Amino acid sequence: YELTQPPSVSVSPGQTASISCSGDKLGDKYACWYQQKAGQSPVLVIFEDNKRPSGIPERFSGSNFGNIATLTISGTQVLDEADYYCQAWDRTTAIFGGGTKLTVL
Amino acid sequence: QLHLQESGSGLVKPSQTLSLTCSVSGGSINTGAFSWNWIRQPPGKGLEWIGYISHTGSTYYNPSLESRVTISLDTSMSQFSLKLSSVTATDTAVYYCAREGIVGATRYFDYWGQGSLVTVSS
Numbered sequence: 001y002e003l004t005q006p007p008s009v010s011v012s013p014g015q016t017a018s019i020s021c022s023g024d025k026l027g028d029k030y031a032c033w034y035q036q037k038a039g040q041s042p043v044l045v046i047f048e049d050n051k052r053p054s055g056i057p058e059r060f061s062g063s064n065f066g067n068i069a070t071l072t073i074s075g076t077q078v079l080d081e082a083d084y085y086c087q088a089w090d091r092t093t094a095i096f097g098g099g100t101k102l103t104v105l
Numbered sequence: 106q107l108h109l110q111e112s113g114s115g116l117v118k119p120s121q122t123l124s125l126t127c128s129v130s131g132g133s134i135n136t137g138a139f140s141w142n143w144i145r146q147p148p149g150k151g152l153e154w155i156g157y158i159s160h161t162g163s164t165y166y167n168p169s170l171e172s173r174v175t176i177s178l179d180t181s182m183s184q185f186s187l188k189l190s191s192v193t194a195t196d197t198a199v200y201y202c203a204r205e206g207i208v209g210a211t212r213y214f215d216y217w218g219q220g221s222l223v224t225v226s227s
Contacts, residue, residue, distance in 0.1 A: 032213050034152075041201060041220055042152065047213035085152055089212055092165045094142075094154035 001090035003097035010103045017073040019100045021086030024067060029088045031069035033062060036099075037082045045084075046071060078104050107132040109202050111221035117196075118227050123189040125221060127202030134183045135160050140205040141185045142214065143176060145198040153198075157205060158185055192225045199223075 003023045011017040021031065031049050034042040044053050046062035049069065059074045069088075073080055081104045086097040113125035127141070134141065143155040156166035158176045166174045175188040189196060199220040206215045 030211055034214070041217040042214070043217075044213055044215050047215075048211045053213075053215065087152075087214075093167060094144075094157075096152040096154065099151040 001093070001095050003086055003088060003095055005084075005086060005097040005100045007098070008101045008103065010105065011073075011076045013078055013104055014075055017076045017080070017102055017104075019071045019073075019084050019086075019102065021069040021071070021097045022067050023069075023088065023095075026067050026069055026088060027065045029064075029090070031062065031064045032087045033060075033069075033071045034085045034087065035080075035082045036085065042085065073102075076102075076104055080104055107204065107216045109204065109216055109218035111200060111202050111218045113221060113223070115222060115224060117192055117223060117225050119193055119225055120191055123187070123192050123196060123200075123223055123225075125187045125200055125202075125223070127185050127187075127218060129183045129185070129204075134178070134185070135180045137161075138207060140207060141176075141178065142203045142205050143187045144201045144203055144214070144217075146201070146220075147195070147198040155187065155189075155200075194225050197223065197225045 033046040035045045036042040045060050049064040050062040061072045063070050083099045085099045108130045110128045117123045140157040142157040158164045158178045173190045178185045201220045202218040203214040204216040
């Protein structure tokens with residue numbers, strides 16, 4: 001099972017960034033999203049398709065339908081620049097997407 | 106606040122066994138609501154899940170690594186460990202330990218260690 005992400009996405013500060021993650025019948029599974037800033041450990045930003053952990057800003061949201069999960073960052077800030085990874089479970093194996101580098105400029 | 110900390114050898118020779126330990130503090134490792142995972146990231150590349158162990162000792166491994174991986178749990182020490190045998194240069198990576206929360210069908214890696222760089226080289 002594979003999850004496919006675009007290698008890079010660029011957005012201007014204040015605009016909306018969308019990062020896609022595609023996989024066969026991904027909508028039938030729960031998707032998570034992780035943010036990883038340079039030199040740091042990943043941080044959970046979305047779980048169960050569209051839920052935010054405590055402490056994650058409201059500008060982060062998610063959706064998951066059909067074969068595509070999407071992470072949306074509204075009003076993107078410079079501090080949101082990072083690598084983002086989608087993740088889902090295929091039976092008993094955790095699968096990560098290849099990651100998307102979000103550039104805010 | 107839960108804290109996870111990896112420890113172990115940073116340099117391993119080819120064909121030998123990589124060994125890492127994750128120490129868990131600030132919470133119990135002996136609870137059914139969580140699993141304890143190892144995830145790695147080769148330099149400049151993405152994340153790869155290695156496997157997990159439950160509080161009962163049940164283990165699940167990535168099929169691509171299953172023949173070389175062993176994850177064990179020591180609840181008395183609040184630690185879990187990773188052994189990866191017959192390593193090659195492609196096993197060079199930052200190795201993370203992580204807790205996974207499990208609520209019904211909902212699963213997520215909510216706490217991560219800082220990561221431990223392991224280099225395979227002679």
